Amino acid sequence: MHVRRGGRDPKSGRVRGFQSETQRQNFMIGRARCCNGPNREMPRCAALTRLGQPCRAARMQNQQTCFRHNAAAKRSRLVAARLSGDLDRIQRAEMRAERNRLCVVWRRDPREPGKTIMLVPSDEASCQAWAARQGFQLDLLDRDLPAFSDAIRWIWARMSRGLISEGDLNVKLARLRSRMEANPCRRSSGMNVGDLYR
Numbered sequence: 490m491h492v493r494r495g496g497r498d499p500k501s502g503r504v505r506g507f508q509s510e511t512q513r514q515n516f517m518i519g520r521a522r523c524c525n526g527p528n529r530e531m532p533r534c535a536a537l538t539r540l541g542q543p544c545r546a547a548r549m550q551n552q553q554t555c556f557r558h559n560a561a562a563k564r565s566r567l568v569a570a571r572l573s574g575d576l577d578r579i580q581r582a583e584m585r586a587e588r589n590r591l592c593v594v595w596r597r598d599p600r601e602p603g604k605t606i607m608l609v610p611s612d613e614a615s616c617q618a619w620a621a622r623q624g625f626q627l628d629l630l631d632r633d634l635p636a637f638s639d640a641i642r643w644i645w646a647r648m649s650r651g652l653i654s655e656g657d658l659n660v661k662l663a664r665l666r667s668r669m670e671a672n673p674c675r676r677s678s679g680m681n682v683g684d685l686y687r
């Protein structure tokens with residue numbers, strides 16, 4: 490992970506970046522507790538997921554649900570971004586819209602090329618090694634079924650930041666494996682999913 494040391498913020502006078510590995514770890518522990526993870530201590534979203542289970546994400550301030558379960562909030566964020574005139578913000582909103590579009594495409598055909606997450610080289614190496622231990626060959630998946638290698642990178646990224654508990658991780662991996670098994674494209678492409686994970 491990139492660590493920028495030294496240098497002070499001219500406004501607040503605070504030293505930028507993590508000053509030690511301990512500080513970084515403490516931050517990640519604190520963040521896992523108060524952002525959207527298994528150890529969170531904030532009020533939960535009141536909505537049900539598509540599987541009929543209660544959503545476990547944080548609810549928004551003065552709202553009963555999380556951002557994902559609030560279509561009006563999503564729309565107004567997009568509109569606000571477009572009206573802001575802030576190019577950076579507009580670009581981020583468009584990237585989000587593009588990522589969402591790709592996820593819809595992937596539900597139909599996981600072979601469509603694309604990526605919604607890019608890891609820095611050192612993280613990519615750790616992710617590849619972890620995926621290999623789980624039996625996934627990321628390089629082959631990148632070539633044949635990018636939807637699944639993308640999903641694996643997201644799982645790794647969230648897990649390595651302490652946002653997924655051990656139990657959730659197993660559930661996610663099992664769901665991913667069954668989606669790969671059920672993937673109808675493997676027959677038409679003559680590809681054997683067994684080659685991609687063991």
Ligand SMILES: [Zn+2]
Pocket residue numbers: 534535536544545546554555556557558
């Ligand atoms: Zn929710």
